[in-house]
Amino acid sequence: MYTPPEILLRFFRWFCDPECCEDIEGDLYETFQRDAGSKGIRKARWLFIIRVLKLFRPGIIRPIIKNRFYSNNFDMLRNYITTAFRNMKREKLFAIMNIAGLAIGIGCGLVIYKIITYELSFNSYHKNYENTYRVINRFQHPQFGTGTTRDKYTHSLMHSGTTSQALARR
Amino acid sequence: MAPGAYAIAISDEIETRLKRKVSLGAMQTSLRRLEEKGFLKSELGEATKMRGGKRKRLFSLTNFGKKALKEAKEQRMGLWSAVPDFVLN
Numbered sequence: 295m296y297t298p299p300e301i302l303l304r305f306f307r308w309f310c311d312p313e314c315c316e317d318i319e320g321d322l323y324e325t326f327q328r329d330a331g332s333k334g335i336r337k338a339r340w341l342f343i344i345r346v347l348k349l350f351r352p353g354i355i356r357p358i359i360k361n362r363f364y365s366n367n368f369d370m371l372r373n374y375i376t377t378a379f380r381n382m383k384r385e386k387l388f389a390i391m392n393i394a395g396l397a398i399g400i401g402c403g404l405v406i407y408k409i410i411t412y413e414l415s416f417n418s419y420h421k422n423y424e425n426t427y428r429v430i431n432r433f434q435h436p437q438f439g440t441g442t443t444r445d446k447y448t449h450s451l452m453h454s455g456t457t458s459q460a461l462a463r464r
Numbered sequence: 465m466a467p468g469a470y471a472i473a474i475s476d477e478i479e480t481r482l483k484r485k486v487s488l489g490a491m492q493t494s495l496r497r498l499e500e501k502g503f504l505k506s507e508l509g510e511a512t513k514m515r516g517g518k519r520k521r522l523f524s525l526t527n528f529g530k531k532a533l534k535e536a537k538e539q540r541m542g543l544w545s546a547v548p549d550f551v552l553n
Contacts, residue, residue: 295513297516314492314496314521316508316518316519317470317471317508317518317519317520317521318471318488318492319516319518320511320515320516320518320519320520321470321471321472321488321492321515322488323514323515323516323518324472324514324515325472325488327514345487345488345489348487348488348489348490349488349489349492350489351489351493352493353492353493353496353497354489354492354493354496
């Protein structure tokens with residue numbers, strides 16, 4: 295009888311799934327016996343090392359989550375999701391209204407945000423741009439009434455973005 | 465599968481019949497996956513001194529596995545018979 299290296303067997307027992315540990319260890323033992331008989335004990339040891347390292351693979355390594363850190367959170371989350379889907383299936387109109395409302399709300403929020411960032415993006419290279427304002431003049435030409443007519447060319451109220459130099463100089 | 469089917473016996477069969485090597489790790493993982501899928505069932509055999517006092521895991525086919533095998537064979541035969549004669553000659 296030959297005995298395989300004890301350190302490697304211990305390493306194997308450490309990583310192996312306890313459910314199938316015993317029978318694979320037996321297989322390792324048996325192949326080692328056979329190799330030692332036919333190829334000599336030195337070569338058998340090398341083959342044994344390679345075999346153990348090849349067993350270090352996902353199907354055989356003990357499951358980490360299942361045994362040691364089992365938590366109910368995943369199952370609860372799955373339950374919440376299934377119940378949510380069942381409710382949606384049962385009350386279709388309600389679900390559609392809810393989802394559509396939420397979608398429109400989020401969409402409006404995003405659009406408003408984009409518009410505001412666009413409007414705030416101008417002339418930000420000035421020194422005190424946060425406290426810089428633009429003066430707009432409103433004119434009302436006396437010749438054309440009060441500006442209640444519908445025709446825009448006879449509209450009396452006018453806006454102008456330019457300011458006279460006299461005002462600017464102060 | 466024969467009554468004495470366990471990992472080493474099966475890989476020996478493959479080596480003699482198909483002339484290719486199978487590593488123990490590959491054998492064990494595929495056997496376990498087949499068992500998980502319900503094609504195989506297994507039980508622990510008796511312990512021998514040759515195996516360092518460890519028991520064997522003996523595998524056998526389930527009815528579902530037999531059905532799957534037959535289906536696979538029929539599909540292959542169907543494909544084989546679909547090959548025209550002049551291709552082979």
